[in-house]
Amino acid sequence: MITEDAANAGNERPSTTSEGPEISAHYTWTAEELLAARRLHGLHTLRRPFRFGFGLIVLLALLGACMAIYHDGPSFTAVLLLLASLYMAFFRRHYLRWNTKRQFRKRPDNGSQVNWTFTSERAQVTLSDGSKAENPWSTFVKAVLAPEGVLLYPINELFYWVPRGGFESEEVFQEFVSMVQKKVSKTHSVGARKS
Structure with missing residues (x-):
């Protein structure tokens, strides 16, 4: 029954x-839940036109640094601009993710x-x-x-x-x-x- x-x-x-x-x-x-929440908060607070503008600035800085190095040789300013724009374009997101996970392990609510x-x-x-x-x-x-x-x-x-x-x-x-x-x-x- x-x-x-x-x-x-x-x-x-x-x-x-x-x-x-x-x-x-x-x-x-x-940490994965925290990263998902932060990503959505970032998408909400930093609107698409601003994200696009920021990406465009990073791209222009990267191109400007490459052009300066190509035409004038590697100056301190051009190399610094190249490294900063490479970091912002490719490595920043990975660094922030790694750092968040590292710090999250120390949190009492982990x-x-x-x-x-x-x-x-x-x-x-x-x-x-x-x-x-x-x-x-x-x-x-x-x-x-x-x-x-x-x-x-x-x-x-x-x-x-x-x-x-x-x-x-x-x-x-x-x-x-x-x-x-x-x-x-x-x-x-x-x-x-x-x-």
């Missing part, structure tokens, strides 16, 4: 509380289990060390939606990361995105979100 619980075992829906449906997300806080609970009234996060934060939706000034997850901002430069992989299923993640769009007054999309 199959019980109702056994029949519904693979089809779990978000639980319901007095505050309405409850959505949960769980993940381990790692490897913490992060548990989010979202209701129609609030967002609550609990870490494996027992620390807890609870915010009504009205405390979030904006949210950034991306294919990889959602950034929730209680203030403009501080964000909480909620990755897509922390949700039970794609359907639950989409319910969470809908909740964020309804509850947070400013939402921005970064990248092509999957529907």
